[in-house]
Amino acid sequence: MSKTIIEKIWEQHIVYEEKGKPDLLYIDLHLLHEVTSPQAFEGLRINGRKVRRPDLSFATMDHNVPTRNRTNISDPVSRKQIKTLAENCQEFGVPLAHMDHPDQGIVHVIGPELGLTQPGKTIVCGDSHTSTHGAFGALAFGIGTSEVEHVLSTQTLWQSKPKTMEIKIVGELGYGVTSKDVILAIIAKFGVDVGTGHIVEYTGEAIRNFSMEERMTICNMSIEAGARAGLISPDQKTVDYLKGRAHVPDGEEFEKLAEKWTSFASDEDAVYDKMLEIHTSEIEPYVTWGTNPSMGSGITKSVPYAKDLAGQSEKEELKQALTYMDLEEGMPLTSIEIQHVFIGSCTNSRISDLRAAASVVEGRKVHDRVTAIVVPGSRSVKAKAEAEGLDKVFIEAGFEWRESGCSMCLAMNEDVVPAGERCASTSNRNFEGRQGAGARTHLVSPVMAAAAAVEGRFVDVRNMLPVCV
Amino acid sequence: MEPINIVTSVLSPLDRINVDTDQIIPKQFLKRIERTGFGKYLFYGWRFKEDGTENPSFVLNNPIFKGSTILVANDNFGCGSSREHAPWALMDFGFKVIIAPSFADIFYNNCVKNGVLPVRLSEKAVEQLLNAGKNEAYELTVHLEEQIVKGQKGESYSFDIDPYWKQMLLNGWDEIALTIQYDQYIEAYEKSST
Numbered sequence: 115m116s117k118t119i120i121e122k123i124w125e126q127h128i129v130y131e132e133k134g135k136p137d138l139l140y141i142d143l144h145l146l147h148e149v150t151s152p153q154a155f156e157g158l159r160i161n162g163r164k165v166r167r168p169d170l171s172f173a174t175m176d177h178n179v180p181t182r183n184r185t186n187i188s189d190p191v192s193r194k195q196i197k198t199l200a201e202n203c204q205e206f207g208v209p210l211a212h213m214d215h216p217d218q219g220i221v222h223v224i225g226p227e228l229g230l231t232q233p234g235k236t237i238v239c240g241d242s243h244t245s246t247h248g249a250f251g252a253l254a255f256g257i258g259t260s261e262v263e264h265v266l267s268t269q270t271l272w273q274s275k276p277k278t279m280e281i282k283i284v285g286e287l288g289y290g291v292t293s294k295d296v297i298l299a300i301i302a303k304f305g306v307d308v309g310t311g312h313i314v315e316y317t318g319e320a321i322r323n324f325s326m327e328e329r330m331t332i333c334n335m336s337i338e339a340g341a342r343a344g345l346i347s348p349d350q351k352t353v354d355y356l357k358g359r360a361h362v363p364d365g366e367e368f369e370k371l372a373e374k375w376t377s378f379a380s381d382e383d384a385v386y387d388k389m390l391e392i393h394t395s396e397i398e399p400y401v402t403w404g405t406n407p408s409m410g411s412g413i414t415k416s417v418p419y420a421k422d423l424a425g426q427s428e429k430e431e432l433k434q435a436l437t438y439m440d441l442e443e444g445m446p447l448t449s450i451e452i453q454h455v456f457i458g459s460c461t462n463s464r465i466s467d468l469r470a471a472a473s474v475v476e477g478r479k480v481h482d483r484v485t486a487i488v489v490p491g492s493r494s495v496k497a498k499a500e501a502e503g504l505d506k507v508f509i510e511a512g513f514e515w516r517e518s519g520c521s522m523c524l525a526m527n528e529d530v531v532p533a534g535e536r537c538a539s540t541s542n543r544n545f546e547g548r549q550g551a552g553a554r555t556h557l558v559s560p561v562m563a564a565a566a567a568v569e570g571r572f573v574d575v576r577n578m579l580p581v582c583v
Numbered sequence: 584m585e586p587i588n589i590v591t592s593v594l595s596p597l598d599r600i601n602v603d604t605d606q607i608i609p610k611q612f613l614k615r616i617e618r619t620g621f622g623k624y625l626f627y628g629w630r631f632k633e634d635g636t637e638n639p640s641f642v643l644n645n646p647i648f649k650g651s652t653i654l655v656a657n658d659n660f661g662c663g664s665s666r667e668h669a670p671w672a673l674m675d676f677g678f679k680v681i682i683a684p685s686f687a688d689i690f691y692n693n694c695v696k697n698g699v700l701p702v703r704l705s706e707k708a709v710e711q712l713l714n715a716g717k718n719e720a721y722e723l724t725v726h727l728e729e730q731i732v733k734g735q736k737g738e739s740y741s742f743d744i745d746p747y748w749k750q751m752l753l754n755g756w757d758e759i760a761l762t763i764q765y766d767q768y769i770e771a772y773e774k775s776s777t
């Protein structure tokens with residue numbers, strides 16, 4: 115019988131099954147960071163339990179770390195959280211990429227970079243954007259702290275099998291339209307809870323044409339569509355990306371692995387519980403104008419009118435959102451002026467994102483009104499960018515060039531957007547207060563963020579890119 | 584965790600859709616390394632004004648709902664981040680039951696693992712409850728064993744819950760202690776997959 119990749123991975127990881135119970139699933143890789151792990155380690159200590167498989171666990175520091183001066187964490191509570199992770203990893207034998215280690219970075223950036231992320235694996239982390247790793251054809255999902263403790267101590271989780279969903283992107287993408295625009299368009303079209311109870315597989319020609327990094331951007335935001343996980347069947351691109359990575363074997367063993375990896379791809383006639391389609395002709399560079407990721411439109415459009423929405427709750431949600439965002443119904447998106455630009459986060463902070471943004475700002479200047487920062491997703495991305503001279507391009511244009519971390523994506527460190535100010539951000543959440551109390555977030559792609567930095571308002575980046583024939 | 588079965592209380596009506604975990608507990612309060620003490624920061628941005636005083640227009644600041652242990656909200660409650668600090672904050676504030684037409688997956692799990700009962704009712708039922716409890720104290724009894732929510736006027740709604748989660752909640756079991764009893768299967772799996 116033909117199967118989807120979701121079923122193939124699921125079935126291979128069942129440790130125990132019994133009718134009327136969730137399945138006990140084995141976890142191949144457990145990623146940890148400083149914010150959602152301290153209470154889990156504390157639980158182990160209280161109960162005298164050990165970490166069952168430290169060799170399948172990997173920790174990093176990302177949410178809280180300073181991006182300006184690493185030597186001084188001014189907030190004592192943040193400092194304690196960072197220190198606690200280092201002590202816990204030491205005590206329980208869990209490998210750690212410390213803030214000062216060359217492998218450090220946002221957990222969802224370094225997993226693939228180090229080759230820890232591989233097709234067919236079950237991957238969890240106390241973080242909802244674990245879905246990013248699904249780009250490799252892994253079953254990767256976010257868990258809460260109780261589950262973190264459960265995985266640390268048993269390397270398993272009780273999971274009820276979710277339903278499967280296919281989202282097919284039909285057609286080829288237009289010029290200047292990125293994978294970020296595709297996922298924003300999907301969420302705008304189908305809503306923030308379309309994926310609830312499902313694992314999504316993204317398919318179609320555009321997905322096949324995307325690089326691994328572009329695929330990660332799509333899978334990253336599966337959670338914004340309500341899906342527990344989102345993935346893409348592995349192909350030759352997946353194999354090529356992983357070849358030679360630190361945690362990937364080489365030689366004959368690699369060849370064998372590669373064959374196994376691609377065998378996880380969904381069978382051609384596999385059936386999903388639900389199938390949705392979006393056509394690329396509907397997708398242009400996107401900007402969100404509201405307070406959840408579905409509240410976005412193509413750059414040539416305007417903020418919608420409440421009267422055009424169907425339900426009463428939707429009308430009210432729109433009004434609340436526009437009040438918070440200080441926008442008017444019917445305003446063209448290109449009339450929205452911004453004060454901040456953030457290029458970073460696990461959605462868009464990889465080398466290809468930085469290259470794309472740099473290609474827009476090169477030879478241009480950041481608008482007077484705008485403070486703009488670039489925060490590479492990992493120390494290795496940062497080093498690579500510097501070797502290519504991208505740091506200079508950004509600095510000359512007037513951007514600040516920072517150390518890697520989550521930074522202004524959730525503003526837990528000192529990288530905060532002040533109340534009432536507006537930020538063009540390449541991150542994934544535009545919730546109220548996400549980038550700082552009272553801060554207003556607009557989600558965009560790296561090239562759209564770069565264009566907004568130069569113009570001081572949202573513009574159609576397609577008019578600023580070199581014409582290609 | 585504490586076992587839970589019958590909860591009786593005035594309901595707190597939070598008539599919003601897509602309430603995300605960034606609203607339930609904003610990130611500036613995630614730095615603590617303990618599980619407790621998050622209640623005072625629950626819905627911080629809504630409960631308090633910029634100067635730190637209570638915002639009288641926010642529903643949970645209404646004295647009618649003081650001490651309520653049942654929160655009724657609208658669609659897709661708990662979306663966004665996986666932070667378990669969200670149920671910790673709700674629990675620390677005093678809520679034992681959350682009723683909504685739908686919940687985000689991770690949030691639902693996180694509730695169950697902490698002994699907070701998430702109850703899915705139809706949109707219509709939730710609308711009726713929200714209307715009944717909007718402006719005046721309206722008492723509900725939630726009965727997990729029987730999978731039923733009863734309103735003070737005698738109306739009742741039944742709800743579904745996975746039998747496994749139900750047992751966990753009713754008994755207040757420690758899931759890890761349970762799983763350790765399956766150690767032989769875990770070991771067998773590890774042997775066969777290497």
Ligand code: SF4
Pocket residue numbers: 176177220221222241243459460461519520523524541542
């Ligand atoms: S970059 Fe943002 S979304 Fe990604 S892991 Fe960090 S805080 Fe979460």
